[in-house]
Amino acid sequence: MxxxxxxxxxxxxxxxxxxxxxxxxxxxxxxxxxxxxxxxxxxxxxxxxxxxxxxxxxxxxxxxxxxxxxxxxxxxxxxxxxxxxxxxxxxxxxxxxxxxxxxxxxxxxxxxxxxxxxxxxxxxxxxxMIGEGVSRVPLKDGSFDGVLFTPPGKGPFPAVLDLSSYTFERRASLLANKGFVVLALPVMTVKDQRVIEMHLDHFEEAVKFLLQQPKVGSKGVGIISHSKTSDVAASLATFVSGIEAVVMINSCCANTILPLYYKGQHVLPGLMFDMEKMPVLESGAGVSKYVFNNPLAEENKSTLIPIERAKARFLFVAAEDDLSLDSKTYMDILVERMKHHGKKNFECVSYPGAGHMLEPPYGAHYASSYHRAFNRLVLWGGEPRMHAAAEVHLWKKVQEFFRSHLSCGDLQTKPKL
Structure with a gap:
């Protein structure tokens, strides 16, 4: 050198x-x-x-x-x-x-x-991932397994429930750096048991837990979700109190795959998929964008989430080059449903050239990997440059959205290294 x-x-x-x-x-x-x-x-x-x-x-x-x-x-x-x-x-x-x-x-x-x-x-x-003064506390002894991130300072801070399919702390820890109390909670892992049905009571406990934290000052919690976890987020906002703002990234308009229960009652069946509708490339990866049954078909309408009942604010996000889920079409269905019921408590954004895996910015973009629910390799989509630009824009928008709708006094200065 x-x-x-x-x-x-x-x-x-x-x-x-x-x-x-x-x-x-x-x-x-x-x-x-x-x-x-x-x-x-x-x-x-x-x-x-x-x-x-x-x-x-x-x-x-x-x-x-x-x-x-x-x-x-x-x-x-x-x-x-x-x-x-x-x-x-x-x-x-x-x-x-x-x-x-x-x-x-x-x-x-x-x-x-x-x-x-x-x-x-x-x-x-x-x-x-974690700035100076941010605390990280694993929670494994209660009714749910998760990780709680709390900013330094006295607060009050707004609370956010970060739902991921499996363990994923990066987004939650980075939000905590910005002045949010965040609980990272995987939805497909419950005490190491295989999930065959979804119970909103489990997530309601997490909402109550967040609101009881001494540094939390918001009246309700925000939820950030992606893909399958957005079914849970939308359903929580629809059937459970205490939720003020919800971000749904590349989501469906229906409850997918797993039947949904609340307080012992079956509230929504799962929208199923047909693997025969998945084309497979020479590389071995499939395109799962159109494998789900049509949620608007008469026989599937019972899976649609009655999101118009929710009082929370929503941010619908869709990547237009999503090859895993037809997220732009599903977002349009959600918007049309809200408008049909005279609702204005939502905003939406779509990103041309972006793929399914929209995450916090400056990570490596990957176009394909193993899909646990489908038990096979799938393409996620996204042109790298446009996908990266979408992640930068969305990350700022998410923070602005939560600050606007989870206000609780002056927010503390965000942590530094």
Missing amino acids: SSQIRLRLLPGVRCLFDEPIQVKVAGLRPRQVVSLRARAKDEGGLEFRSSATYKADGSGFIHLDRDPSLGGSYVGVEPMGLLWSLKTNSLHRRFKLDSSLKPFVVKFSVHEGEGEGRMLAEASNERF
Whole structure:
């Protein structure tokens, strides 16, 4: 490596996972062509890599927030391109970063020329899930298994229930950094038993638990959900009190697969699917977008969630290149149903080019992986650049939505590293 060439990560080498960084290179020859690379391992040990070719300016500088990539994993001006274009060579493997305990470490490097040239400089970026002062408390002794994240300070803070299909702490911990008390709760894991039916009572206990937390000041809780968990979120807002704001990301308009119960009563049957309607590509991955039965067909209308009964505010989100679920059509059905009943307590946003797995920004985009419910490999969809832009926009919108509808006095300053 050359001591004259410097690779800088600003504002520092340590930051929160959802914070952008500036990547700058200095000390190059005027107009020198180099390759910038990033490599990282997810918590499963799977390696992800990206690279892009840049040309220095007349003073030997490269600024990724100003200069275009000339080729590689992406082209054009993309300040965070080396992160969102991270990709593994292993087929159909997802980017696994479910825990909040360890930082995601990305190693950046500068190399001669466009290929496998000599390394000229390198730097590491530690991207943390939990900011200073945020507490993480696992809950495994009560009626539900989850993890509670609480911001530093006295509060009062708004409360959010983060529903995920399986264990996933990243989104909840990052929201706690922004000044929310968040309970991360998987819906498909109940005391290590196989889930064959869904009971809203289980989630009602979680809502009550959140509202009893000493730092919580909101009158009700918010819910953030994705895919199958949005069935649960919409049903909770419909049948259970104490919920003020709900984010539904790439969801169905009906209760899917599992029958739904509340207080011992069967409230909604599950909308079923037909695997014969899933085309399978040569890679072995299927497209599950249209496998569910038509929820508007007469025989399936009983699965539709009567969301118009809910008093909460809703944010409906749909990715238009979702290959796992026909989320844009389902969102349109939800909107039409609300309008038909004269309801105005909702807003919606859709993202062209985005796929099913909309998550907090700056993680690696993955196009396919194993689907547990369908027990097979599926495509998730999404053009990487547009998907990454959608995640940045949605993450800000989610926070603004909750702040607008879960207000409880002045929010505390968000934690820093």
